[in-house]
Amino acid sequence: xxxxxxxxxxxxxxxxxxxxxxxxxxxxxxxxxxxxxxxxxxxxxxxxxxxxxxxxxxxxxxxxxxxxxxxxxxxxxxxxxxxxxxx
Ligand SMILES: [Zn+2]
Numbered sequence: 001x002x003x004x005x006x007x008x009x010x011x012x013x014x015x016x017x018x019x020x021x022x023x024x025x026x027x028x029x030x031x032x033x034x035x036x037x038x039x040x041x042x043x044x045x046x047x048x049x050x051x052x053x054x055x056x057x058x059x060x061x062x063x064x065x066x067x068x069x070x071x072x073x074x075x076x077x078x079x080x081x082x083x084x085x086x087x
Contacts, residue, residue: 001052002017003017003018003052004016004018006021008043014055015051015052016041016052016055017055020041020052020057024039024040027039028057029057029058029059030056030057030062031056031058031059031066032059032062034059036059036060038063039058039059040057042055042057042058042063043055044067044070045067045071
């Protein structure tokens with residue numbers, strides 16, 4: 001997918017999908033596709049090597065859902081690492 005340069009809140013430049021950028025501009029959620037004033041480009045609770053996948057334009061409830069989904073995966077991942085270290 002086409003990418004566009006985007007300046008993060010940490011003043012770093014990264015590339016995001018043009019879809020994410022347009023959805024942020026027009027306030028359309030990428031997940032539920034509703035138009036909502038809470039839609040904005042934000043960093044997800046992910047650590048993809050392809051950095052553009054770490055950004056999305058979600059409404060508040062989809063952002064929360066996405067964040068909680070990945071938090072559960074992180075918790076499993078972290079407890080597996082700890083179990084591997086001390087198991
Ligand atoms: Zn949504």
